[in-house]
Amino acid sequence: MEFHKATEEDVNSIMNIIRQAQDYFKEQGINQWQDNYPNSEIVKNDIKNKNGYVLLKNNIIVGTVVVSFDGEKNYEYVYGGKWVSSGAYAVIHRIAIDSNNKGLGLSSIIIKNIEKICLNKEVHSIKIDTHKENISMQNMLVKNGFKYCGLIYLENKSERVAFEKSL
Known part of the structure; x- marks a missing residue:
């Protein structure tokens, strides 16, 4: 397995994985x-900002994720709970695994x-949010030591469940 920053050449593979996830969510x-979210422009922007990463298995992209250290304005308020920490943190967005490789950890x-x-980077906190109906993602987060922190709201007023892990 290899994990590294995504490049412009990775956009099509990343978008293929994202489309699989979109189809899965729709089916569920x-x-x-x-x-049309996320789309190729968003993916290209993630790469340009050096926040996009890919996971390769046998030189084939099998996973994608965005990691940012720039904060997240939607995380200013947590409803029905609170963040574990208040210091610097990484934010995980848009994590997805190729459909043919799900269930492999x-x-x-x-x-x-x-x-x-x-x-x-001496950052000791990771924050992430997901849809309240995305139970598989929530289970994966708990399995990896993330704690439920409450609810956050996106700019479009969509509700998301928020998690944090202290390192």
Whole structure:
């Protein structure tokens, strides 16, 4: 397994994985990642900002994620709970695994790689949010040591469940 920053050449593979996730959410009746989000422009912007990463298995992209250390304005207020910490943190967005590779623990491998990046930057907190109906993501987060912190709201007023892990 190899985990590294995504490049412009990775956009098509990343978008293929994202489309698989969008189809899965639609099939499950989960209103997450619908309405042309995320799209290739967002992915290209993630790469340009050096926040996009890919996980490779046998030189094939099998996972994608965005990691940012720039904060998240939607995380200013947590409803029905509170963040574990108040210091510097990484934010995980748009984590997805290729459909043919689900159930192999690849999301956990991505999380472990993000933890290493954080510790190298002396950042000891990771925050993430997901749709309240995305139970598989919530289970993966809990399995990897994330704690439920409450609810946050996106700019479009969509509700998301928020999690944090201290390192």
